[in-house]
Amino acid sequence: MRAALLFLVFSATAVSGKSNYDLIDPLIGSVNGGNVFAGASLPYGIAKAVPDVSGANTAGFSLDGSNITGFSTQHDSGTGGNPSQGQFPLSLQPACEGGELEKCKFGSKYERAVNYRPGSVEAEPGYFGLELGSDVGVEVTTTEHAALWEFDFTNHFGKDTVSPLMLLDLTDLQDSRQNASISVDAETGRMVANGTFLPSFGVGSYQSFVCVDFKGAGVRDTGLWVNERGGTEPKELFVNRGYSLFYIQAGGFVRFHKPENNVLQARVGVSFLSSEKACHNAKTEIPDWNFNRVRAEAANAWKEKMSTVSILPGGANESIQRTFFTAIYRTMMSPQNYTGDNPLFPAEELYFDSYYCTWDSFRTTFPFLTIFDPGTLSQMITSLLNIYESVGWLPDCRMQLCKGYSQGGSNADNVIADAYVKNLTNIDWSLAYSAIRNDAENEPFDWGVEGRGGLQSWKRYGYIPVFDYDTQGFGPDYHSISRTLEYAYNDFCVATLAAGLGETADAEKYLQSSGNWHNLWKANQTSSIKGNNTGFIGFLQPRYANGTWRYQDPIECSPLDSFCSYSSNPKETFEDSIWEYVFFVPQDQARLMETVGGKEQFVRRLDFLHESGLLDISNEPSELVVYQYHYAGRPGLSAQRLHSYIPSSFNASHNGLPGNDDSGASGSFVAFAMSGLFPVAGQNVYLISPPFFESVSYTNAITGKTATIRVTNFDPEYKEVFIQSARLDTEVYTRNWIGHELFLEGKTLELTLGREESDWGTKEEDLPPSTSPDGSMEGYEAMF
Ligand SMILES: *[C@@H]1O[C@H](CO)[C@@H](O)[C@H](O)[C@H]1NC(C)=O
Ligand SMILES: *[C@@H]1O[C@H](CO)[C@@H](O)[C@H](O)[C@H]1NC(C)=O
Ligand SMILES: *[C@@H]1O[C@H](CO)[C@@H](O)[C@H](O)[C@H]1NC(C)=O
Ligand SMILES: *[C@@H]1O[C@H](CO)[C@@H](O)[C@H](O)[C@H]1NC(C)=O
Ligand SMILES: *[C@@H]1O[C@H](CO)[C@@H](O)[C@H](O)[C@H]1NC(C)=O
Ligand SMILES: *[C@@H]1O[C@H](CO)[C@@H](O)[C@H](O)[C@H]1NC(C)=O
Ligand SMILES: *[C@@H]1O[C@H](CO)[C@@H](O)[C@H](O)[C@H]1NC(C)=O
Ligand SMILES: *[C@@H]1O[C@H](CO)[C@@H](O)[C@H](O)[C@H]1NC(C)=O
Numbered sequence: 159m160r161a162a163l164l165f166l167v168f169s170a171t172a173v174s175g176k177s178n179y180d181l182i183d184p185l186i187g188s189v190n191g192g193n194v195f196a197g198a199s200l201p202y203g204i205a206k207a208v209p210d211v212s213g214a215n216t217a218g219f220s221l222d223g224s225n226i227t228g229f230s231t232q233h234d235s236g237t238g239g240n241p242s243q244g245q246f247p248l249s250l251q252p253a254c255e256g257g258e259l260e261k262c263k264f265g266s267k268y269e270r271a272v273n274y275r276p277g278s279v280e281a282e283p284g285y286f287g288l289e290l291g292s293d294v295g296v297e298v299t300t301t302e303h304a305a306l307w308e309f310d311f312t313n314h315f316g317k318d319t320v321s322p323l324m325l326l327d328l329t330d331l332q333d334s335r336q337n338a339s340i341s342v343d344a345e346t347g348r349m350v351a352n353g354t355f356l357p358s359f360g361v362g363s364y365q366s367f368v369c370v371d372f373k374g375a376g377v378r379d380t381g382l383w384v385n386e387r388g389g390t391e392p393k394e395l396f397v398n399r400g401y402s403l404f405y406i407q408a409g410g411f412v413r414f415h416k417p418e419n420n421v422l423q424a425r426v427g428v429s430f431l432s433s434e435k436a437c438h439n440a441k442t443e444i445p446d447w448n449f450n451r452v453r454a455e456a457a458n459a460w461k462e463k464m465s466t467v468s469i470l471p472g473g474a475n476e477s478i479q480r481t482f483f484t485a486i487y488r489t490m491m492s493p494q495n496y497t498g499d500n501p502l503f504p505a506e507e508l509y510f511d512s513y514y515c516t517w518d519s520f521r522t523t524f525p526f527l528t529i530f531d532p533g534t535l536s537q538m539i540t541s542l543l544n545i546y547e548s549v550g551w552l553p554d555c556r557m558q559l560c561k562g563y564s565q566g567g568s569n570a571d572n573v574i575a576d577a578y579v580k581n582l583t584n585i586d587w588s589l590a591y592s593a594i595r596n597d598a599e600n601e602p603f604d605w606g607v608e609g610r611g612g613l614q615s616w617k618r619y620g621y622i623p624v625f626d627y628d629t630q631g632f633g634p635d636y637h638s639i640s641r642t643l644e645y646a647y648n649d650f651c652v653a654t655l656a657a658g659l660g661e662t663a664d665a666e667k668y669l670q671s672s673g674n675w676h677n678l679w680k681a682n683q684t685s686s687i688k689g690n691n692t693g694f695i696g697f698l699q700p701r702y703a704n705g706t707w708r709y710q711d712p713i714e715c716s717p718l719d720s721f722c723s724y725s726s727n728p729k730e731t732f733e734d735s736i737w738e739y740v741f742f743v744p745q746d747q748a749r750l751m752e753t754v755g756g757k758e759q760f761v762r763r764l765d766f767l768h769e770s771g772l773l774d775i776s777n778e779p780s781e782l783v784v785y786q787y788h789y790a791g792r793p794g795l796s797a798q799r800l801h802s803y804i805p806s807s808f809n810a811s812h813n814g815l816p817g818n819d820d821s822g823a824s825g826s827f828v829a830f831a832m833s834g835l836f837p838v839a840g841q842n843v844y845l846i847s848p849p850f851f852e853s854v855s856y857t858n859a860i861t862g863k864t865a866t867i868r869v870t871n872f873d874p875e876y877k878e879v880f881i882q883s884a885r886l887d888t889e890v891y892t893r894n895w896i897g898h899e900l901f902l903e904g905k906t907l908e909l910t911l912g913r914e915e916s917d918w919g920t921k922e923e924d925l926p927p928s929t930s931p932d933g934s935m936e937g938y939e940a941m942f
């Protein structure tokens with residue numbers, strides 16, 4: 159098999175000189191909870207096609223040893239929550255026993271699941287293939303809104319009289335169908351369907367449309383199936399959900415004669431607008447049914463995107479390179495470009511969907527696009543503003559035209575401020591300002607899906623009280639500590655845009671409230687682990703509206719205690735402990751340092767967090783914590799920590815992610831980290847650490863300028879990870895951080911490394927900015 163051969167070549171040799179594209183492995187993160195979409199897609203594409211499995215199928219496919227339930231064309235990547243999309247899967251049976259239709263299997267997709275040969279799996283950007291246990295080869299490639307599937311029976315012949323039966327199942331991965339219709343064309347075998355489904359982490363429902371055409375075999379008969387039975391009459395069907403626990407299994411089928419050239423093709427057009435649009439999409443994007451053309455064009459689209467970045471490996475091995483380029487690849491899975499194919503906006507209005515979720519992606523995903531794909535980021539932010547204008551609120555989490563659940567603050571504010579301080583072009587900043595000011599000022603009725611809750615208390619007490627009394631709006635009324643921290647940072651971001659737009663009074667007001675995190679600081683709070691006092695004093699604690707403290711053990715929700723997810727075990731901190739949340743004050747590290755007792759205490763706390771088992775590197779709040787030594791003048795310790803997580807927790811194995819990729823949030827973290835920078839999202843600040851290669855360059859597609867981060871004496875064994883000195887172009891550079899000018903002006907940052915910490919980047923004037931303890935914006939002068 160071609161697939162098997164390719165794999166041998168890949169694993170047997172560490173060939174150098176491979177292109178960025180060759181070093182992408184879509185299977186990284188496809189097992190062990192990474193939930194990465196491993197199938198065929200274009201950058202930001204709606205069509206994301208892959209065989210779905212019965213096991214870990216959040217993104218459709220996983221190499222977890224479970225069987226294939228169908229072949230579907232729409233997915234999300236790296237998400238938590240329920241399995242997303244996978245609507246209208248096709249499924250195949252090479253023949254019905256004795257040619258009798260009723261000997262074929264209908265019923266649920268789980269009853270029809272079939273195995274495949276794990277060694278046959280081949281995944282490349284824009285392409286996915288495998289061989290079923292029945293020896294039928296399956297391959298797929300995609301355009302923006304369509305997939306071309308090929309089922310190859312060459313190796314199957316001789317087993318039985320091939321007369322393939324193709325089912326279209328009126329369901330999705332999570333069996334959330336509310337109702338659906340299908341019609342089957344007896345002449346051509348075309349199946350057209352629509353249905354209403356539920357989002358995987360949100361409210362409401364969405365309509366989805368599909369249009370399937372076949373080529374390569376004559377139609378033998380067509381019809382419908384309901385539960386365990388199929389029949390050739392009638393040709394149209396409407397079903398609802400079912401009754402109580404009973405979910406109706408139903409769909410259409412086409413049975414074919416033996417494929418003439420052994421290959422049966424299925425062309426699947428999708429749309430969120432109408433069946434006509436779904437058929438139109440398929441016909442215009444794949445008029446020629448030419449698999450190789452579509453596959454080559456998909457590959458070219460990826461190659462073009464990947465050409466923005468280049469490296470000199472300097473001896474860093476192929477597995478390290480693969481980790482890097484695949485991480486970048488994953489940042490282009492979401493959001494998906496629904497422009498022109500959605501019922502909410504006219505075709506000319508930009509609309510992206512699958513912001514899943516901003517709580518994860520504000521930190522590094524959107525900041526990564528400011529250097530990697532700024533033109534697309536402008537479109538995404540315009541799309542966020544279009545949503546704001548249309549529904550009245552910026553989205554926080556959003557999928558398939560539905561509102562998703564907010565996990566904390568109104569974090570689109572951070573995305574917008576980040577783009578603003580990086581001078582992103584083509585954005586209506588005054589509209590952006592009204593959108594984020596709306597988050598800060600007005601409480602929505604349902605703040606579980608947009609905006610912020612408890613705003614009256616926030617304004618009155620300067621924190622979100624535990625058990626808040628709030629009659630204005632409703633949402634998951636816990637997370638009072640993490641919401642207080644996130645709202646404080648959101649306000650800092652609002653202040654940044656206000657200052658930039660000359661709204662001085664607003665800027666001062668929001669800067670004041672960005673200091674609100676301090677109101678939950680309980681100076682005499684201690685923390686013990688299994689009865690052993692950690693020796694650290696002063697932690698955030700929940701607080702009632704009357705000012706009295708409530709107690710939450712600082713280690714609760716950490717890996718040493720139990721996980722606090724959105725839907726179970728809710729506490730006053732979301733998905734993370736007080737121990738780690740203490741550090742989420744990106745606007746005011748100087749005051750935090752003072753509050754915990756000075757730089758040394760700050761460093762000791764960070765060390766304890768990393769070494770005690772309290773830190774969960776798989777979750778996004780841990781990203782900043784890797785780098786926070788920079789603020790204490792110890793940039794070398796950040797670099798050292800980073801190397802303790804990459805590649806041991808983020809690597810090129812199929813299980814090479816410690817947790818959900820969260821729509822590319824882990825990918826962008828790894829991409830930045832290996833490039834030698836960490837963005838403090840919402841600020842014109844990148845913390846500097848040595849790259850994992852001799853050099854990394856990004857070319858800005860808008861300005862055409864190339865920025866380079868280079869190591870003069872690069873050590874691929876990573877024994878030398880401590881920066882001794884730096885130059886920015888020709889100038890000596892001593893700050894341990896740098897602004898986006900590096901990219902906009904296309905500068906070169908050159909680092910010289912050594913085996914020991916040095917005094918580079920350690921002086922007070924070399925530290926990243928913080929709001930001053932008096933609440934003025936002095937420390938941020940550089941930004942305005
Ligand atoms: C997968 O299918 C094969 C046969 O098709 C069956 O033997 C096996 O038990 C199935 N495995 C799982 C995990 O369902
Ligand atoms: C399908 O379900 C949706 C969501 O429950 C509902 O709004 C819609 O009216 C239903 N359509 C039909 C034709 O029953
Ligand atoms: C779904 O398909 C049925 C049958 O073709 C059709 O009557 C119905 O109008 C379609 N629904 C939508 C929303 O297009
Ligand atoms: C999104 O789709 C629209 C409509 O096809 C197109 O104009 C726009 O350039 C696309 N954006 C990206 C980033 O591909
Ligand atoms: C801790 O400080 C609070 C005031 O913030 C005080 O009420 C409490 O008694 C102190 N607890 C101890 C053990 O000192
Ligand atoms: C208690 O904590 C101290 C200081 O962190 C540590 O040295 C000691 O080993 C711990 N003891 C136990 C029983 O965990
Ligand atoms: C503050 O409110 C809490 C919760 O209702 C209550 O337990 C506590 O006694 C109150 N403290 C004061 C000083 O009234
Ligand atoms: C790769 O990463 C995974 C997930 O974090 C980890 O379990 C595994 O041990 C790592 N593999 C190597 C070789 O470091």
Ligand SMILES: *[C@@H]1O[C@H](CO)[C@@H](O)[C@H](O)[C@H]1NC(C)=O
Nearest residue numbers: 475476477478805874875876
């Ligand atoms: C590649 O380099 C990394 C970092 O030095 C090392 O951990 C890993 O084992 C190497 N992998 C191979 C396949 O040599």
Ligand SMILES: *[C@@H]1O[C@H](CO)[C@@H](O)[C@H](O)[C@H]1NC(C)=O
Nearest residue numbers: 579580581842897898899902
């Ligand atoms: C953004 O533009 C302003 C005004 O031209 C300039 O002062 C500032 O330095 C620019 N910021 C960056 C990050 O280049």
